[in-house]
Amino acid sequence: MNQQQLIEDYVAGRLGEAEAEAFEVACLEDPELARQVEFEQRLKAGLGQVARGSTAEFVRSGSPLSWRLAAAASVVLFLCVGVYLWQRMPGAHAQVLAALTSDVQRDGPSMRLALVRGTESVPQLPAGKVRVEIVGLFDPGFHYSVMLDRLRQQHEVKNIATLYGQHPSSPVTLEVMLDGDQLAPGTYSLRVRKQASDDEALDFTFEK
Amino acid sequence: MDFIPGGELSRRIREGDVSAESELIRQFEPGLRVLLRRRTGGDHGLLQDLVQETLLVVIQRLRGVGIDDPQKLAAFAAQTARNLAIASLRKAERQKTDVDSEATERKPDSSRGVESQAGDLEAALAVRALLRELPQARDRLMLKRFYLEDHDKEHICQEMQLTEAAFNQALSRARRRFRQILEERGFAKRDLLNLGL
Numbered sequence: 001m002n003q004q005q006l007i008e009d010y011v012a013g014r015l016g017e018a019e020a021e022a023f024e025v026a027c028l029e030d031p032e033l034a035r036q037v038e039f040e041q042r043l044k045a046g047l048g049q050v051a052r053g054s055t056a057e058f059v060r061s062g063s064p065l066s067w068r069l070a071a072a073a074s075v076v077l078f079l080c081v082g083v084y085l086w087q088r089m090p091g092a093h094a095q096v097l098a099a100l101t102s103d104v105q106r107d108g109p110s111m112r113l114a115l116v117r118g119t120e121s122v123p124q125l126p127a128g129k130v131r132v133e134i135v136g137l138f139d140p141g142f143h144y145s146v147m148l149d150r151l152r153q154q155h156e157v158k159n160i161a162t163l164y165g166q167h168p169s170s171p172v173t174l175e176v177m178l179d180g181d182q183l184a185p186g187t188y189s190l191r192v193r194k195q196a197s198d199d200e201a202l203d204f205t206f207e208k
Numbered sequence: 209m210d211f212i213p214g215g216e217l218s219r220r221i222r223e224g225d226v227s228a229e230s231e232l233i234r235q236f237e238p239g240l241r242v243l244l245r246r247r248t249g250g251d252h253g254l255l256q257d258l259v260q261e262t263l264l265v266v267i268q269r270l271r272g273v274g275i276d277d278p279q280k281l282a283a284f285a286a287q288t289a290r291n292l293a294i295a296s297l298r299k300a301e302r303q304k305t306d307v308d309s310e311a312t313e314r315k316p317d318s319s320r321g322v323e324s325q326a327g328d329l330e331a332a333l334a335v336r337a338l339l340r341e342l343p344q345a346r347d348r349l350m351l352k353r354f355y356l357e358d359h360d361k362e363h364i365c366q367e368m369q370l371t372e373a374a375f376n377q378a379l380s381r382a383r384r385r386f387r388q389i390l391e392e393r394g395f396a397k398r399d400l401l402n403l404g405l
Contacts, residue, residue: 024242024286027238028235028236028240028285029211030239033239034241038241039386039387041242042331042390043355043382043383044355047351049332050335050336
């Protein structure tokens with residue numbers, strides 16, 4: 001019988017009396033053997049004490065698969081919370097500026113932006129989803145980008161959203177949707193540029 | 209640490225060599241703890257008392273009349289410890305059967321209980337730390353089967369579809385880590401200091 005087996009049998013109480021007593025004398029003569037036995041005794045006693053409290057610590061799942069699932073669930077939760085918070089941030093919402101996708105949208109409130117000389121009044125953006133009719137000369141064979149900026153003092157410009165690949169609805173009209181509820185009061189600009197060309201951009205200012 | 213034969217220790221102690229008494233304590237104390245732990249049912253305070261008492265009895269005997277066969281000093285110390293443990297058990301039994309009506313109404317001395325549980329508590333904390341570290345639920349269940357339910361290795365290996373080598377490896381790893389945790393918590397040093405010798 002090897003020494004480890006002897007230790008296990010002594011601690012488990014499987015040795016006969018004479019064998020156990022001889023083993024105890026051997027422990028007195030070999031302090032390192034005695035220490036090994038004592039750690040074994042304490043491990044058994046400690047396990048017993050923990051088990052008396054609850055056996056849950058022995059059976060809890062600790063497999064790598066469970067950890068991976070937990071990690072994946074955490075990432076999904078993090079992304080959901082992130083998207084939710086991002087959607088609630090004014091000015092960061094993708095839908096603040098959108099393409100016109102159906103004729104129904106033409107029935108709601110609208111705002112007309114046009115470059116008219118001599119006009120001093122600045123258009124006001126109504127609340128809610130607003131169809132913005134931009135009047136100018138457009139080439140139906142091209143795509144246009146529409147950039148929504150907020151204008152601040154000292155010519156500071158903050159980009160809110162940009163829409164690419166917009167087709168004019170006629171040679172003189174380009175329509176987009178703006179969500180007035182998502183814009184804070186202030187002065188804004190819509191800059192319309194013909195994509196893949198050097199043509200000068202058209203700037204339209206409005207207020208909310 | 210070099211092992212000093214019982215005959216030499218006995219002779220030196222009889223001649224008044226104090227360093228030999230220290231050697232005897234260092235040499236026998238771990239083994240006495242093993243022997244007495246088995247007989248004190250997890251009462252850490254009683255274990256400490258009996259280890260100390262055994263060492264004192266042995267040293268006084270060697271200083272005085274000596275023992276019949278100095279070569280069997282370890283066997284003499286072991287038998288002294290067993291006798292003291294039996295005496296302590298008998299004393300406890302007597303205290304249980306001598307009904308003292310006033311004593312039965314007194315509250316139990318909790319300070320003794322705290323001391324006696326301290327050793328187990330420390331082992332339990334180390335076991336908890338060990339269980340937390342074991343990544344495989346299988347390893348934790350294996351410890352439970354082996355130490356608490358006393359299943360034999362063959363049976364556990366069959367149940368858990370393990371080879372004996374894998375079982376021994378996992379067990380050995382757990383033992384090493386348990387020992388490391390206890391040593392990091394100062395188990396070995398503190399227990400030697402507790403002897404106060």
